[in-house]
Amino acid sequence: MTTPNPRVIFAKIPEAAQGLGGLPLPGEHLVYDDSPVIDLENVPLNGGFLTKMLVLSPEPALRERMRDPKLQSYTTPFILGAPVIGFGIVVVLRSEKEGIKVGDYMYGQTPWEAYTVQPYIEVVPNPGGAFPLTRYASLLGTPGLSAFVGFEGLAEAAPGKTIFVSAGASGVGSMVVQLSKLKGMKVIASAGTDEKVEYLKSLGADVTFNYKKESYSSFLAKNKPFQVYWDNVGGEALEAAIEHIEPFSHIVCCGSLGDYQRAPEERYGIKNTTLIFKRRLTIRGFLVPDLIPKFAGKFFAEIPALVAQGKLKGQESIIEGLENAPDAFLKMLKGGESVGKVVVVVAKE
Amino acid sequence: MTTPNPRVIFAKIPEAAQGLGGLPLPGEHLVYDDSPVIDLENVPLNGGFLTKMLVLSPEPALRERMRDPKLQSYTTPFILGAPVIGFGIVVVLRSEKEGIKVGDYMYGQTPWEAYTVQPYIEVVPNPGGAFPLTRYASLLGTPGLSAFVGFEGLAEAAPGKTIFVSAGASGVGSMVVQLSKLKGMKVIASAGTDEKVEYLKSLGADVTFNYKKESYSSFLAKNKPFQVYWDNVGGEALEAAIEHIEPFSHIVCCGSLGDYQRAPEERYGIKNTTLIFKRRLTIRGFLVPDLIPKFAGKFFAEIPALVAQGKLKGQESIIEGLENAPDAFLKMLKGGESVGKVVVVVAKE
Missing domain, CATH: 3.40.50.720 (NAD(P)-binding Rossmann-like Domain)
Structure with missing residues (x-):
């Protein structure tokens, strides 16, 4: 039995002549494609695990990856025709990997698609605790x-x-x-x-x-x-x-x-x-990433508590549905209209 | 008996509208004035000492001081109608100051004039040693x-x-x-x-x-x-x-x-x-000046020896005569024609 596995494709380089300027337009550069399907029960995991996307985080650094691959930069360029990859929060549906079990919440760089078989991303600390999952795409992300x-x-x-x-x-x-x-x-x-x-x-x-x-x-x-x-x-x-x-x-x-x-x-x-x-x-x-080795420990020791105590606040501008992720990305890049970190909620468990 | 005491006057702010752009032109912004005189034997020292200018060093930082005093910057602005002040090497002719005697070579910020009564500048280390005095306006300056x-x-x-x-x-x-x-x-x-x-x-x-x-x-x-x-x-x-x-x-x-x-x-x-x-x-x-406290000791411990051993070289573009100091300053600012640090030799003892 197959289930739809929609995704957001990097379809065209914005302003191809330069590759680093201009806004990526939904439907032109970032295209929502609902044609793929996946067999959630039988797709081979090859020692990895199958996840379902819950929340994704449109961030400026993604724009840098939407470039002509001939241009050097600090990140690898996205592959034309493949899904956008960005920070997301997922839940594990099936696993063949030791230490990772069904129901685990994980986060990290993950394709903008509903379901993914992946080798590894990080386990979310303290899921279902004092914070909604979207916090991991804003204050705690x-x-x-x-x-x-x-x-x-x-x-x-x-x-x-x-x-x-x-x-x-x-x-x-x-x-x-x-x-x-x-x-x-x-x-x-x-x-x-x-x-x-x-x-x-x-x-x-x-x-x-x-x-x-x-x-x-x-x-x-x-x-x-x-x-x-x-x-x-x-x-x-x-x-x-x-x-x-x-x-x-x-x-x-x-x-x-x-x-x-x-x-x-x-x-x-x-x-x-x-x-x-x-x-x-x-x-x-x-x-x-340069400073994570030195300061991430301190971050996780101090910041979640300050968030729980209400000493650190952060509005989120929540957009629902993977189909709206390209619009959400554009909204984040343009700034202006909304207050708070733009977060896309793809699914609620 | 009086002796001529020519000087170079800051006569006009270059490009007055901005005060920080444009070149200072000899005869217009920087004016050689040979009218002053001084009585070398009787001029009161008031506890200071009388010096004769030997070498002066036209340096880019002086341009910053030739500005509209209303503009803030990292140095005090020059006073219109007063002599330019810059790094120079002088010899002491008379002294009322303890520890400073006739014939001492001194250097530091000093007015662009032939003779000056001054309260204090620094004693030149090792004068008449392995280096001509002009080195103190280039490699050792x-x-x-x-x-x-x-x-x-x-x-x-x-x-x-x-x-x-x-x-x-x-x-x-x-x-x-x-x-x-x-x-x-x-x-x-x-x-x-x-x-x-x-x-x-x-x-x-x-x-x-x-x-x-x-x-x-x-x-x-x-x-x-x-x-x-x-x-x-x-x-x-x-x-x-x-x-x-x-x-x-x-x-x-x-x-x-x-x-x-x-x-x-x-x-x-x-x-x-x-x-x-x-x-x-x-x-x-x-x-x-920010880094002098930390590194000047090391400089004077290491660099004079390297200069003496020929391991550090430095051409000088020597211009003679205080009357040519404005031209020398312009030449230094414009770069181009001459190789080596521009140095003005005002007098040879």
Whole structure:
């Protein structure tokens, strides 16, 4: 007996000429395909296990993989015609693997399809505990972990300092805002809608602004000093932060949301890099896996408890159905409309 | 009896609208004034001492001080109508200060004038020894010290690594090239004339190019990998280095020679800052005084001996006469024509 096994296919490279700019459009670059079927009872496991997708997490890093394979980058490119692969939470339906049993919740990089036979992903710690599973795609997932390891490792955070966080209402940004407040820092944070600015205030941000109403540079000129800048945006925000940050400050480059929609040649050009030495700045970039060995233990020791105690909050913008995953991805990349981390709930057990 | 005491006056802010772009022109912004006189025997010392200027060192950092005082920067602005102040080597003619006697050679920040009554500058170590005094304005002066402290403190230099040095034939650049070779590194270096490229080869650089004949990006694409970038130039060179450097690399921002001639809004805009996190780069800027406490001791313990042994070389482009100091400063800022650190010999004892 077969069951439908729909999936989301990487069908076309956005802006093929460059491969790294432009938005992937649902139905064109990311295509929902409901034609595959699977025999859940008899599909060979080859020593692995069969999982059912429950939750998937659309994240900016996936955009990087939707590129011309000739372009080098920090991730392997997706294969045209194959499913998108991203962070997801699954439940085990059958298993031939020692230590993994039916009903286990697991998470990690997994294809965007309803059912998958896979060799290994990680066991979810504490499933069915104090958190809904979607938390593992937000506060306790990639965004939360990214924020935590970068903040611990590179931000030189300290009580009394002021931090500026761009895209402060994003999954990563909202976590950085809250970690900074827990650390005893003053927080300046920006977002692109008034609703998000309100959200920032609810998270404890001290000074907030809507960068679509007042430019980064104009606002920071009036609201400095600050000694740490957490960059989720790049471009204009990074230039404004370099322009107004205190000497001997630290900038953490975590993302460039402002650049994902643009081809490389259309990106904003930063003209004030001469201030890097005049201000004696330290600018560091990281990707989550670099810092996981050093800080993941601390993350899992501290953060779930803070979430359970309500000391760390995080809104989620939940979208239902695998068929809507391409739209959810686009919504996340474009930002704007929704407050909170975009999470796709594919199935409820 | 009076003696002429000519000086170089900061007479006008270059490109007043911005105050930080454009070249200072001799006779307009920097004016040689031979009208002052001084009574060398009777001028009151007020507990200080009287010095005669021997050598002065035109350095890029002076340009920063020739600005509109309303613009904040890392140095205090020069006073309009007062002499330029910069690094110079002087000899003491009279002294009322304990420990400082006639005939002592001293160096430090001193006005661009023939004779000065001053409260204190530093005693030159080992004068009249193995080096001509001009070395204290090149290898053993600000350029050499800048290169040394930045290289020791921030370059993460190590045997087997490859470093790219822009403006490799400059005072700082030529020192970094040689320190890198002494460390056992491979050196890629750029300069703006074929004569300078030959000079780079004579210093031991392994791979060299004239950036006016082939772009930074094109050359680096063919000659990577490299793991350290020493940036003396900014703009296009920095962008190309970010584009082609290895992941987990280090960039040291020491200067932006490419920007001194341009107003801020005309500067080159770097569009690939998104690679800072994708490549996990560490970009750090410094000014010499920041690192002097930590590394100056090592500099004076190691570098004079290496200079004496001929293991560190440095050409000087010597210009004679205080009246030519404004031209010398312009020549240094524009680069191009001359090979070696520009040094002005004001008097020979």
